Amino acid sequence: MSVLVYAENSNGKFKKSSFEVVSYGYSIAQQMGVPCVAISIGDVTNDELARLSQYGASKIVSVNNDQMKAFVNQAYGSVIAEAAKVEESTVVVLSASFSGKGLAPRVAVKLEAGYVDGAVSLPDISAGFTVRKGAFSGKAFAEVSLSSAVKVIALMPNAYKVIENAQTPNITAFSPVFNNNDFKTMIKEIVRAADKVSLPEAEIVVSGGRGLKGPENWGMVEELANLLGAATACSKPVSDAHWRPHSEHVGQTGIAVSPNLYIAIGISGAIQHLAGVSSSKVIVVINKDPEAPFFKAADYGIVGDAFEVIPKLIEAVKEFKSVNA
Amino acid sequence: MKILVCISNVPDTTTKINFSDDAKSFVTAGVQFIINPYDEIALTRALELTEAQGGTVTVIHIGDASSEPTIRKALAIGATDAVRINALPRDAYFVAKQIAAYAKDQAFDIIITGRESIDYNGSQVASMIGELLDLPSVSIVKVMNVEGTIVTLEREIEGGKEVINCPLPLVVSATEGMAEARIPNMRGIMSARTKPLTTIEAVEVPTLLQYVKYDKPAARSQVKLVAADDVKGLVDLLHIEAKAI
Numbered sequence: 224m225s226v227l228v229y230a231e232n233s234n235g236k237f238k239k240s241s242f243e244v245v246s247y248g249y250s251i252a253q254q255m256g257v258p259c260v261a262i263s264i265g266d267v268t269n270d271e272l273a274r275l276s277q278y279g280a281s282k283i284v285s286v287n288n289d290q291m292k293a294f295v296n297q298a299y300g301s302v303i304a305e306a307a308k309v310e311e312s313t314v315v316v317l318s319a320s321f322s323g324k325g326l327a328p329r330v331a332v333k334l335e336a337g338y339v340d341g342a343v344s345l346p347d348i349s350a351g352f353t354v355r356k357g358a359f360s361g362k363a364f365a366e367v368s369l370s371s372a373v374k375v376i377a378l379m380p381n382a383y384k385v386i387e388n389a390q391t392p393n394i395t396a397f398s399p400v401f402n403n404n405d406f407k408t409m410i411k412e413i414v415r416a417a418d419k420v421s422l423p424e425a426e427i428v429v430s431g432g433r434g435l436k437g438p439e440n441w442g443m444v445e446e447l448a449n450l451l452g453a454a455t456a457c458s459k460p461v462s463d464a465h466w467r468p469h470s471e472h473v474g475q476t477g478i479a480v481s482p483n484l485y486i487a488i489g490i491s492g493a494i495q496h497l498a499g500v501s502s503s504k505v506i507v508v509i510n511k512d513p514e515a516p517f518f519k520a521a522d523y524g525i526v527g528d529a530f531e532v533i534p535k536l537i538e539a540v541k542e543f544k545s546v547n548a
Numbered sequence: 549m550k551i552l553v554c555i556s557n558v559p560d561t562t563t564k565i566n567f568s569d570d571a572k573s574f575v576t577a578g579v580q581f582i583i584n585p586y587d588e589i590a591l592t593r594a595l596e597l598t599e600a601q602g603g604t605v606t607v608i609h610i611g612d613a614s615s616e617p618t619i620r621k622a623l624a625i626g627a628t629d630a631v632r633i634n635a636l637p638r639d640a641y642f643v644a645k646q647i648a649a650y651a652k653d654q655a656f657d658i659i660i661t662g663r664e665s666i667d668y669n670g671s672q673v674a675s676m677i678g679e680l681l682d683l684p685s686v687s688i689v690k691v692m693n694v695e696g697t698i699v700t701l702e703r704e705i706e707g708g709k710e711v712i713n714c715p716l717p718l719v720v721s722a723t724e725g726m727a728e729a730r731i732p733n734m735r736g737i738m739s740a741r742t743k744p745l746t747t748i749e750a751v752e753v754p755t756l757l758q759y760v761k762y763d764k765p766a767a768r769s770q771v772k773l774v775a776a777d778d779v780k781g782l783v784d785l786l787h788i789e790a791k792a793i
């Protein structure tokens with residue numbers, strides 16, 4: 224038996240979420256008394272693969288051939304399910320990243336496994352196998368009991384800390400037989416803003432609402448975010464008005480985030496907005512209306528005009544960084 | 549073009565969520581149900597495509613008779629016909645199995661779902677249908693265009709987007725950007741009453757999991773207010789007390 228973890232890479236480099244899933248998988252494996260095996264698909268060097276063993280993977284299975292260089296959820300799903308059979312895995316862990324969300328359900332169906340998307344903590348295996356996940360778009364949590372022989376879990380980014388557990392790297396190549404029908408989708412182009420922190424994975428998020436009046440005022444939001452190494456986000460009306468791209472919209476009908484720190488500027492705190500951000504660890508609200516509902520859901524707040532407060536905050540953070548760099 | 553749109557019936561976004569005393573079930577009394585917002589986007593894009601290129605849009609829903617208003621709304625927005633699988637949607641696998649069983653012999657060109665339903669947030673039905681029908685699928689798609697038999701899609705990825713080509717047929721899950729949801733007009737509402745709505749019994753699906761308990765996030769303690777002229781005080785609190793920077 225084993226726990227199999229799929230470690231997703233971006234241009235041959237593992238992401239923080241990949242180390243999170245390996246740390247998480249290793250903890251489950253420890254509880255079950257079985258090894259944690261990581262699988263990587265795509266063009267990744269041995270040095271990079273070995274990094275997975277730092278977080279508990281005692282075996283690293285690498286699928287590195289021309290056909291599998293680009294992400295195709297059908298083909299990747301087949302390969303991961305195949306590896307799970309070879310490794311006799313009873314638990315398969317992936318990240319609930321954009322790709323993971325398309326991929327994990329395929330793995331689950333192939334293995335006739337119960338599947339939980341968006342797990343937020345380790346499963347409770349004291350009696351059965353119960354996984355906690357967000358539900359009702361951040362308004363609640365649900366506990367899901369899995370009764371299938373194999374279980375598949377997609378872990379919410381930022382929900383589980385990266386933990387060092389060094390193992391001796393043991394890398395093996397894996398070349399499953401491919402089904403040509405698995406390669407129908409073709410990636411034509413990948414566009415990535417190189418200097419941007421990805422929103423679902425960000426540890427700090429600086430978010431702006433309608434209170435910022437217009438897209439021309441986002442310079443200070445971006446400056447603050449850059450200083451803090453944060454991702455930028457926005458409320459729904461802001462993306463609806465095309466002040467900001469839809470990919471920045473957080474909330475019940477947008478991206479759900481759970482950063483360490485969420486800074487909301489000129490956002491009222493409507494129930495649909497709160498739903499997507501309430502699992503942030505620390506929430507700071509800056510709003511000129513002392514009655515804004517967001518203050519009831521915040522840890523820290525400043526009642527004030529964003530156009531005065533944010534420039535001062537930028538200066539204060541610069542000063543802080545210069546002392547604490 | 550023949551398109552199947554999968555719709556789910558979810559609590560209105562303003563709903564305050566409550567659970568039964570034993571924490572085992574979601575209390576639906578007094579809750580207004582709506583078409584899942586992402587499914588509305590999917591439906592609208594399906595209508596745009598068939599209006600431009602010809603074809604039909606069928607909506608499918610797994611639920612009991614109480615969700616018929618949601619199905620009628622989808623018909624009022626413009627769907628050609630509707631199918632209701634008469635069963636409570638146990639979980640995403642159950643739902644995907646029902647849709648796959650129905651769609652298997654129907655030769656749909658595109659099967660489209662919302663990226664996730666805003667109640668159980670599974671984001672898995674589209675990929676599961678793809679797997680069950682051995683079709684390609686693309687999840688969390690913000691742009692979808694069809695030219696002849698080739699579909700071009702833009703999918704969200706961390707910090708960017710991916711542009712993908714795929715031949716028909718395929719399964720897609722839709723997110724914001726794909727279309728602006730439409731409000732039904734009077735004619736739509738009138739005609740929805742007479743559009744065909746077929747009810748089908750569910751197929752058997754093995755139980756792999758069960759939702760056993762619910763709870764709500766712990767309330768935050770009272771907000772600490774910092775004076776607007778003391779932003780340095782805020783930075784200190786975030787560093788020393790909250791350890792967030």
Ligand SMILES: Cc1cc2nc3c(=O)[nH]c(=O)nc-3n(C[C@H](O)[C@H](O)[C@H](O)COP(=O)(O)OP(=O)(O)OC[C@H]3O[C@@H](n4cnc5c(N)ncnc54)[C@H](O)[C@@H]3O)c2cc1C
Pocket residue numbers: 431432433434435457458459460461472473474475476477488489490491492493494495496499509510511512515527528529530561585
């Ligand atoms: C089906 C549905 C789904 C929805 N989903 C989402 C969702 O996922 N995410 C989401 O965000 N919303 C969602 N909404 C919208 C939601 O109901 C609110 O309308 C929205 O969150 C409000 O955005 P806002 O806070 O930016 O704007 P407003 O509510 O207009 O608030 C602006 C705030 O800025 C403050 N302000 C103004 N000027 C200043 C200034 N100079 N300095 C400081 N503060 C200032 C005001 O006091 C006010 O509190 C949804 C709505 C519906 C119907």
